[in-house]
């Protein structure tokens with residue numbers, strides 16, 4: 179499973195290095211199905227640069243045409259997992275209800291996302307409403323959190339509205355990557371620079387033309 183391959187390790191086991199090691203041994207581009215009833219995992223076509231180019235930070239182009247609602251696609255850019263998630267209407271509607279539980283609901287820390295992803299809707303932290311693009315590393319010590327996208331009680335939160343849970347030290351983020359208050363992670367998950375070359379093609383690592 180994708181989340182098992184990318185999940186962090188426990189406290190005291192060197193979570194940063196172990197988490198990253200697990201990530202780097204995983205496929206560079208995979209898709210995880212979320213929620214009951216999704217069984218098909220489509221093959222996602224994409225172009226990726228050479229390993230040397232990726233280490234140098236070359237942009238990565240990802241085809242999201244087969245990405246279905248509730249699925250996550252994981253690409254790699256600069257050695258980091260990049261999550262591309264197609265969020266459901268229910269998830270989008272739940273996000274604004276979480277603000278009073280979050281550490282930075284308005285994404286005021288400008289280091290955590292490019293300004294253009296906030297222009298259409300701050301709470302969604304995305305260029306397109308349904309498509310979320312995040313760096314999948316916890317802002318505490320760098321473990322890769324688990325995606326728990328279903329809106330239903332979770333062992334770590336009885337009122338869970340979907341999001342990401344970092345098992346290393348129990349940080350929580352919503353489905354826009356906004357960090358909950360009172361957890362070790364200090365910041366929202368990072369949104370990488372990216373733009374849409376067309377409706378179904380995202381280029382990771384480059385700002386849109388004309389972006390401030």
Ligand code: FES
Nearest residue numbers: 316318319344347
């Ligand atoms: S690495 Fe500590 S909570 Fe995520």
